[in-house]
Amino acid sequence: MRHPSVGGVDPPPFVAGVDLHIDVERRTAGTGRSVEEALREAVRSGRLAPGTRLPGSRALAADLGLARGTVVGVYGQLVAEGWLIAEPGSGTRVADVGGVEPSRATGDGRRVPTEGRVWADLRPGRPDLASFPRTAWASAVRRVLAEVEAGGLDYGDVEGTASLRANVAAYVARARGVRATPDAVVVTAGFTHALAVLARALRGLGVRRAATEDPGLARHRELFAAAGVDCVPLRVDEFGADPAGLTPDTKVVLLTPAHQHPAGVVLSPARRGEFAAWARRTGGFVIEDDYDGEFRYDGRPVGALQARDPERVVFAGSTSKTLAPGLRLGWLVVPPALREPVSAALRESGTGVSVIEQLTLAELIAHGDYDRHVRRARLAYRRRRGELADRVTAVTGLSLVGVAAGLHALLPLPSAEHERRLIAAGEYVGLRLQGLHVSGYRHPPDESAPAALVLGYATPSPHTWRQALDLLGEVLDAEGLRAGPTRRRPGG
Secondary structure (H helix, E strand, O other): OOOOOEOOEOOOOOOOOOOOOOOOOOOOOOHHHHHHHHHHHHHHHOOOOOOOEOOOHHHHHHHHOOOHHHHHHHHHHHHHHOOEEEEOOOEEEEOOOOOOOOOOEOOOOOEOOOHHHOOEEOOOOOOOHHHOOHHHHHHHHHHHHHHOOHHHHOOOOOOOOHHHHHHHHHHHHHHHOOOOOHHHEEEEOOHHHHHHHHHHHHHHOOOOEEEEEEOOOHHHHHHHHHOOOEEEEEEEEOOEEOHHHOOOOOOEEEEOOOOOOOOOOOOOHHHHHHHHHHHHHHOOEEEEEOOOOOOEOOOOOOOOHHHHOOOOEEEEEEOOOOOOHHHOOEEEEOOHHHHHHHHHHHHHHOOOOOHHHHHHHHHHHHOOHHHHHHHHHHHHHHHHHHHHHHHHHHHHOOOOEOOOEOOEEEEEEOOHHHHHHHHHHHHHHOEEOOEOOOOOOOOOOOOOOOEEEEEEOOOOOHHHHHHHHHHHHHHHHHHOOOOOOOOOOOOO
16 A cells, blocks of 8 residues: 655655665766675675675665665675675575774784684683583573562562572582671672672762772772772782782772782782781771682682671672673672661662572572582683693793682783783784783783783683684794793782
């Protein structure tokens, strides 16, 4: 049926399809050639990514005001050239033309692949997402949905569901040596959310200055700054963070004592005692980020610092390294003095965690599936760390730095410039890398400070792990790194 005319002019017919913007020169002859060139350039530039579905010929012809036969001819020509793929029943899509898109260049003029061309990833901070226990998680979801009452799907407590708080308290007490009760546990949407809430609560109590490790994650400093709390650096050496850097007006310290991120050292017993004594003496608080405490490969896991003084230490954990960061599930074990301020900050943030996901994690822990998954992952990551160390030593004669724990290790480098060159070379061959200087771990930035690659050996999926090792070996060999005089530890 035709639409009624408006003002004596028939409107274009309604055409269903996806939208596509291309610039076409209107010429008396050769308009089809102009459409060809515009589409070809959109694919070549990467604006139309591989797999992108294009409008049907009828829809695009209507959009451009052209005869359908012109668009059919254009599609046919670009399919013949390999720019597009036409599949019966699936329409026309952009082909993967690999290697033609423009990209950033290195200093010597080599082309660096764009993000879509990266093949392997050795950046830290992620587990092997392919190992997520889908079957166990799905079974837990089914049990939860079969058993939960209608009222259990309401908003619930801002601190988290009672079942997850109880199961987390039992788990961290058993596995990490934390002194916890269910009423001390607060459920968060991961550690980033937890730290943002803590920073806001502490700011409300009058805290104006916090201390963070150097090197350490820039994101943590940003979260404190967003809450109006300044940060001072604590130098990290072979014994962990040095409390000598604490200033008189510092009231909060953020530490990664079990496996310092990123230097990989363990906070020594003496330093643990000094930080606990400082908190008691000054009325300050220590935030313990236990981001990968379950993964220790050369001995028994290091117990939580929180057990030394549950009144002054906040223990923080999450599923980001054990399961997947996309779950956005974490927890705090909060001292009594901070419980009401933290609860108030949670309410003010307006951010909650899905009740279904909380109940599912509680079910996973209660049935032992969480522990079983962690043990399987521990074995896999231990093997990967050994293979990474062997490959680095075989190519360079160098050794990885940091205790055999967690999901990453450091490879010391002569300078920050070496970091930049290796990261650029990695991008060129399709390997993502991070460095202490390049990735913002140093604060304040200091080009003279020790440099290192931060190699996340858990990140690659199983089918890309070998390729990641091969690419790393290629990059290190091309750089000509070889063992030489002893250098300062990357943490110092």
